[in-house]
Amino acid sequence: MIANGKVHKYGDNIDTDVIIPARHLNTSDPEELKLYCMQDIDADFVKNVKVGDIMVAGKNFGCGSSREHAPIAIKASGISCIIAESFARIFYRNAINIGLPIIESPEAARAISAGETVSVDFDKGEIIAGGQTFTVPPFPPFIQNIIKHGGLLNAIKNG
Amino acid sequence: MTMTQKVLASHAGLDKVVAGQLIEANLDMVLGNDITAPVAINEMEKAGLNSVFSTTKISLVMDHFTPNKDIKAAEQCKKVREFARKHGIVNFFDVGEMGIEHALLPEKGIVKAGDCIIGADSHTCTYGALGAFSTGVGSTDMAAGMATGKAWFKVPGAIKFNLVGKFSENVSGKDLILHIIGKIGVDGALYKSMEFCGDGVANLTMDDRLCVANMAIEAGAKNGIFPVDEKTVAYMTKAGVTDYKVFTPDTDAEYDEEMTIDLAALKPTVSFPHLPENTKTLDEIGERIAIDQVVIGSCTNGWLSDLEVAAKVLNGKKVAKGMRCIIIPGTQQIYLDALRSGFIETFIEAGAVVSTPTCGPCLGGHTGILAAGERAVATTNRNFVGRMGHTESEVYLASPYVAANVALTGYLG
Helix, strand or coil: CEEEEEEEECCCCCEHHHHCCHHHCCCCCHHHHHHHCCCCCCCCHHHHCCCCCEEEECCCECECCCCCHHHHHHHHCCCCEEEECCECHHHHHHHHHHCCCEEECHHHHHHCCCCCEEEEECCCCEEEECCEEEECCCCCHHHHHHHHCCCHHHHHHCC | CCHHHHHHHHHHCCCCCCCCCEEEEECCEEEEECCHHHHHHHHHHHCCCCCCCCCCCEEEECCCCCCCCCHHHHHHHHHHHHHHHHHCCCEEECCCCCCCHHHHHHHCCCCCCCCEEEECCHHHHHHHHHCCEEEECCHHHHHHHHHHCEEEEECCCEEEEEEECCCCCCCCHHHHHHHHHHHHCCCCCCCCEEEEECHHHHHCCHHHHHHHHHHHHHHCCCEEECCCCHHHHHHHHHCCCCCCCCCCCCCCCCCCEEEEEEHHHCCCEEECCCCCCCEEEHHHCCCCEECCEEEECHHHHCCHHHHHHHHHHHCCCCCCCCCEEEECCCCHHHHHHHHHCCHHHHHHHHCCEECCCCCHHHHCCCCCCECCCCEEEECCCCCCCCCCECCCCEEEECCHHHHHHHHHHCEEC
């Protein structure tokens, strides 16, 4: 699997309240949630994002509330992959569980700039940005199986 | 093994686990609320998972946008209500019975020492105060948990907090946890357990412990956990619990870090906008910050003892002119106890308003939203940008003692 897209870059401790503010949690429809994605930190994100784009952030991305609406909104907005220095643990689980690819790579997250075009090869575990290649360790087989099935529930259903 | 690792090993049917190991554990409780459960129900239905693993080990609490704030919120609650009815979910709590989930479940004896619990709410870590392994997850994990009674975990390492001494007057569990988060940062315990131990634990009330474990997530932790002692047993007995299990850490348990905290050295502490780690003690503030609203409540500080502290401060006095003081008991029982103790009368006479239990303003849901440029001092748990309303509003986190005093003067510091 390969992702290729333009980078939207954010800082440290991006919390789920700014990814999708609670005032919009009276719905669970991805198509509606994506209209408000990143609204409280980047009002232009929804206008600028294109299908396949990549989100890059600093440490502790997705901290705070456990709302799965956050990765759902990001995924529905068209983002193909999130690269961060580190992820908050509930967000990390949620992203994997709904089949949104995420990569923890402090080196890549620090080196990549906003607006750059980045390519990610999930099978090889490579991030290619601005002529530089960053390698990342593969997910453990257990998590690979969830990703292969397109999410946790499908993995359970298909045994 | 640490205390957390022992609870996890026991629920995974293993003699031993080590940090970093991936395990599948049996769950004693799966929790969801009116925001997260509808997503889980949708996911279950989409995947064709049509049955639940237990009718007694699932709790559904309608607490965030209830009593329903708008039509969409009402539709979400309706979805959960119908699901609960269809599957015969015993622990379904609607308006009238519901409280803020993390205050309600311990009070009802639904969670207990030795349990392995997941909840689709980040503050599910609260139940670690009772000696349970309890952690927040998302809606898909909740759906899988409801269908199978199992969840996957990466076994966490731990930071050990050795508590010694006793709080000074007007210092509480809230000051302890804000102090810790200020010290280690909002990702200081990322992926780890926060294990509390030491002679000082005995000097913490159960409400203090519940408050401390509640905010473990604000340091990025997977869970916070306290040892079980006489106070824990008395609390659980009052809640009607008999079948609890006590796990103690091995004497040679390995910890990633250890930290000793002298409770007597702590002072009233405040988290400044916009991260819980931006802490200052009251005497470090050095300026007078005008405050528009005070909120006393939430799953962090909506306990009866919190209302008692606030009532003592407000008794016979008036909330400052122009100040809006909102007080929200954690559960119906706490509300009733506060009423019978005269606290509610004190609040109303002081010019505060008292709301039915709800998460309400804590997450910027309803019942106390801030306009641009407004500032609140709240006993809640998060002060992120826009958390209580407008992105240009500010939230300062503090204890009920500090918040009630701000309500009287209209100023912090």
